[in-house]
Amino acid sequence: MAKKTSGFLLGAIIGGTAAAAAALLLAPKSGKELREDLIDQLDDMSEGKASELAGIAQVKGNEIGDFAKHKKEEYSWLGDKISNQVDQAKSVSSDLLENLADKTGDLQEEFKRTSGEVKGRVSELMEEDIVLKEDEISDEIYSALDNEA
Numbered sequence: 001m002a003k004k005t006s007g008f009l010l011g012a013i014i015g016g017t018a019a020a021a022a023a024l025l026l027a028p029k030s031g032k033e034l035r036e037d038l039i040d041q042l043d044d045m046s047e048g049k050a051s052e053l054a055g056i057a058q059v060k061g062n063e064i065g066d067f068a069k070h071k072k073e074e075y076s077w078l079g080d081k082i083s084n085q086v087d088q089a090k091s092v093s094s095d096l097l098e099n100l101a102d103k104t105g106d107l108q109e110e111f112k113r114t115s116g117e118v119k120g121r122v123s124e125l126m127e128e129d130i131v132l133k134e135d136e137i138s139d140e141i142y143s144a145l146d147n148e149a
Contacts, residue, residue, distance in 0.1 A: 020041065118144060
């Protein structure tokens with residue numbers, strides 16, 4: 001049924017256009033007036049088609065905008081959830097880095113303190129000329145003495 005209707009409308013438009021062209025061509029006007037009339041009618045038809053297409057574009061644009069707005073509202077929870085998880089990850093990583101920096105600083109201070117104590121003890125032993133039997137000296141003391149020498 002739709003094919004018959006669209007075919008009829010197309011035929012009516014073509015027939016109307018042909019009738020208008022025939023009426024213009026058969027009218028008792030000069031060539032210049034006839035050309036001006038044809039150009040005016042062509043301009044009117046072009047403007048009408050342009051207005052029609054602009055109207056369709058505006059309607060479709062509004063439909064797409066409404067659809068996008070609806071989807072944005074429908075999935076707004078997703079953006080909020082992602083944002084919350086990113087904030088949480090930033091907070092956790094910041095806390096971890098801060099704790100790691102504190103522990104690294106503590107270990108560095110402990111290492112410096114222990115190293116200083118060992119160096120001090122080795123220096124005391126070297127100054128006192130304490131004689132130890134070889135089996136009483138650990139590998140660590142040997143290495144410390146080698147490093148000092």
